[in-house]
Amino acid sequence: MDFKLFKYFKDFNKLSSTNLVVFVIFNFFVGLLDGIGLVMFIPLLYFAIKNDDTQSLGNMEYIVNAFQYFNVPINLISVLVLMVLLFFVKGIMAYIRSLLSIKIQQSSARTIRFQLIDSLQRLSYEGFSKVDSGYIQNNMTTETNRYISAINIYLACLQNISMMLIYVFMAIFADWKFAVLVVIGGLLTNIVFKYLNHYTTIYGQKLSNIGRNFQNYLIQNIINFKYLKATNYYEIYNEKLKREILLSENTQYKIGRISAISDNLREPLIILIISIVMVVQLYFLNGNMIHMMAAILLFYRSLNHLTTFQGFWNKFLANIPAKFSIDSMMHSFSTFSEPKGHNKISRIGAIEIKDLNFSYGDRKILDSINITIKNKSSIALVGESGAGKTTLANIIGGLIEPKSGQVIIDGEQISQIDIKSFRNKVGYVTQEPVIFDDTLFNNITFWQEKNDENLAKFWKVIERASLKEFFEAHDNNEDLPLGSNGILISGGQKQRISIARELYKDIDLIILDEATSALDSETEKYIKEQIDNLSGKATMVIIAHRLSTIKNTDIIFLMENGKIVEFGSYEELYQKSSKFQSMVKLQNLAYD
Numbered sequence: 001m002d003f004k005l006f007k008y009f010k011d012f013n014k015l016s017s018t019n020l021v022v023f024v025i026f027n028f029f030v031g032l033l034d035g036i037g038l039v040m041f042i043p044l045l046y047f048a049i050k051n052d053d054t055q056s057l058g059n060m061e062y063i064v065n066a067f068q069y070f071n072v073p074i075n076l077i078s079v080l081v082l083m084v085l086l087f088f089v090k091g092i093m094a095y096i097r098s099l100l101s102i103k104i105q106q107s108s109a110r111t112i113r114f115q116l117i118d119s120l121q122r123l124s125y126e127g128f129s130k131v132d133s134g135y136i137q138n139n140m141t142t143e144t145n146r147y148i149s150a151i152n153i154y155l156a157c158l159q160n161i162s163m164m165l166i167y168v169f170m171a172i173f174a175d176w177k178f179a180v181l182v183v184i185g186g187l188l189t190n191i192v193f194k195y196l197n198h199y200t201t202i203y204g205q206k207l208s209n210i211g212r213n214f215q216n217y218l219i220q221n222i223i224n225f226k227y228l229k230a231t232n233y234y235e236i237y238n239e240k241l242k243r244e245i246l247l248s249e250n251t252q253y254k255i256g257r258i259s260a261i262s263d264n265l266r267e268p269l270i271i272l273i274i275s276i277v278m279v280v281q282l283y284f285l286n287g288n289m290i291h292m293m294a295a296i297l298l299f300y301r302s303l304n305h306l307t308t309f310q311g312f313w314n315k316f317l318a319n320i321p322a323k324f325s326i327d328s329m330m331h332s333f334s335t336f337s338e339p340k341g342h343n344k345i346s347r348i349g350a351i352e353i354k355d356l357n358f359s360y361g362d363r364k365i366l367d368s369i370n371i372t373i374k375n376k377s378s379i380a381l382v383g384e385s386g387a388g389k390t391t392l393a394n395i396i397g398g399l400i401e402p403k404s405g406q407v408i409i410d411g412e413q414i415s416q417i418d419i420k421s422f423r424n425k426v427g428y429v430t431q432e433p434v435i436f437d438d439t440l441f442n443n444i445t446f447w448q449e450k451n452d453e454n455l456a457k458f459w460k461v462i463e464r465a466s467l468k469e470f471f472e473a474h475d476n477n478e479d480l481p482l483g484s485n486g487i488l489i490s491g492g493q494k495q496r497i498s499i500a501r502e503l504y505k506d507i508d509l510i511i512l513d514e515a516t517s518a519l520d521s522e523t524e525k526y527i528k529e530q531i532d533n534l535s536g537k538a539t540m541v542i543i544a545h546r547l548s549t550i551k552n553t554d555i556i557f558l559m560e561n562g563k564i565v566e567f568g569s570y571e572e573l574y575q576k577s578s579k580f581q582s583m584v585k586l587q588n589l590a591y592d
């Protein structure tokens with residue numbers, strides 16, 4: 001037997017809403033009733049028929065005493081009635097045990113899944129950028145299923161070990177010398193199973209790593225489907241996926257082979273042990289065959305449960321590395337948790353940034369940034385690629401924590417503010433529009449209830465986001481599906497829908513990360529219109545690539561190598577910065 005069994009007991013008990021001790025108690029009862037049923041009735045029946053043969057009872061005279069104590073005559077009928085009753089009670093106990101087992105399995109699975117979802121939500125954006133998506137996906141799906149299987153198998157282990165112990169104790173009661181010898185034999189078999197278990201653990205861990213790689217390739221395969229298809233890189237990429245499938249198959253075969261050895265070694269080992277012990281008992285210790293028969297029966301069952309346990313334990317070890325993988329991921333997530341400010345806010349007003357510095361490792365990304373953004377004003381960040389615009393916008397939007405310096409919202413440090421209440425007031429239009437594989441209505445309202453009030457708000461937003469024509473072209477159907485990643489609509493429409501979502505939300509601050517790819521002139525004009533429309537309604541931070549769109553913003557900050565080198569209105573900047581002038585000219589937008 002492996003003592004790690006107890007180590008996991010504590011861990012799993014924490015996951016389950018039903019106490020595992022109760023499950024074990026029921027197992028003992030079922031085992032006890034089964035054992036009594038098995039051994040008591042053979043000699044008792046014999047006694048009931050013969051009525052005077054106390055020899056047949058072995059160590060069980062107390063049963064006859066119990067009958068006499070309750071004034072119940074010992075005859076065939078009374079013994080049979082007792083036996084039927086006993087097995088009915090056992091059946092009820094076993095039924096409750098099954099229900100407990102289902103409850104434990106379900107509540108543990110629920111706890112694991114909830115914990116994973118919550119830990120992902122608590123993970124900071126900075127932390128998220130450090131883990132590969134395959135790792136997360138694999139832990140959330142395959143590894144979670146393996147972990148849940150491990151718990152189910154663990155319950156089967158507990159069940160078998162409880163039954164085994166009950167039978168051992170009963171066998172000791174029937175013939176202790178015989179029992180001791182068999183226990184020694186049983187423990188010796190553990191050496192064989194320990195050896196097998198060692199390899200199963202190694203292959204189980206390998207399976208976790210293969211799953212992680214497979215999921216990683218699979219996610220990228222789906223995200224980059226269009227590119228892979230267009231370039232026929234799909235074939236090369238598929239080879240990577242197939243290699244992981246083959247590796248997984250090979251490792252699972254090895255685990256299966258060990259499991260098959262362990263399953264089929266069971267019976268011959270039991271027979272071997274019992275035969276050796278019988279020979280020793282009869283020829284060297286002058287054992288009594290009648291006493292031994294009950295013990296043999298009990299031991300046969302006991303060893304059966306022991307070896308079944310060992311088989312299950314082997315399978316458990318193949319699956320339990322999933323727990324380590326999940327625990328380790330959740331632990332690494334907890335080192336990148338969100339800021340823990342407590343002050344809830346209901347609005348975002350002026351934003352001040354003082355002496356802000358930010359580095360990734362040793363690389364300084366933002367250097368001594370000082371900015372004041374007035375409430376409902378608009379600012380734009382411009383500069384070459386890699387200048388630090390997105391990083392600065394992410395800090396303003398509360399996605400990244402500043403390493404040194406201050407971000408002050410309405411006079412309060414952002415670290416003191418409850419970040420969820422802050423984000424409730426933030427809208428983010430990312431470079432690649434975010435479209436969920438759902439209907440137009442759900443994409444814009446973010447799954448709000450479809451009642452009159454929300455529908456009215458939805459239609460208003462449709463108009464404001466210049467989506468009316470699109471809407472009418474689709475029979476005013478708010479349930480229009482948009483497809484995976486918005487595959488059923490155009491790039492410009494995706495852009496409008498993602499802006500509409502932010503218009504629907506009641507926001508105070510909007511971060512608009514303009515697409516770096518050349519926008520078509522219509523979308524460019526549209527974005528400018530939207531920026532102008534939002535002017536004075538929300539604070540706007542625009543990461544601008546097309547300078548035409550930010551002509552009317554209040555202040556433009558020109559960034560270079562993480563520093564703000566110039567700032568002012570479009571006109572001012574054009575006058576005083578030759579760099580800005582050349583950027584404008586490059587985009588054929590000579591100031592007029």
Ligand SMILES: Nc1ncnc2c1ncn2[C@@H]1O[C@H](COP(=O)(O)OP(=O)(O)OP(=O)(O)O)[C@@H](O)[C@H]1O
Nearest residue numbers: 129360365383384385386387388389390391392516
């Ligand atoms: N998670 C990260 N880990 C390490 N370095 C990063 C990370 N994110 C960004 N960087 C680096 O920080 C620097 C600034 O990146 P940022 O995205 O802020 O630039 P940007 O001005 O927005 O560029 P672009 O206009 O190309 O989007 C870049 O050199 C980039 O490589």
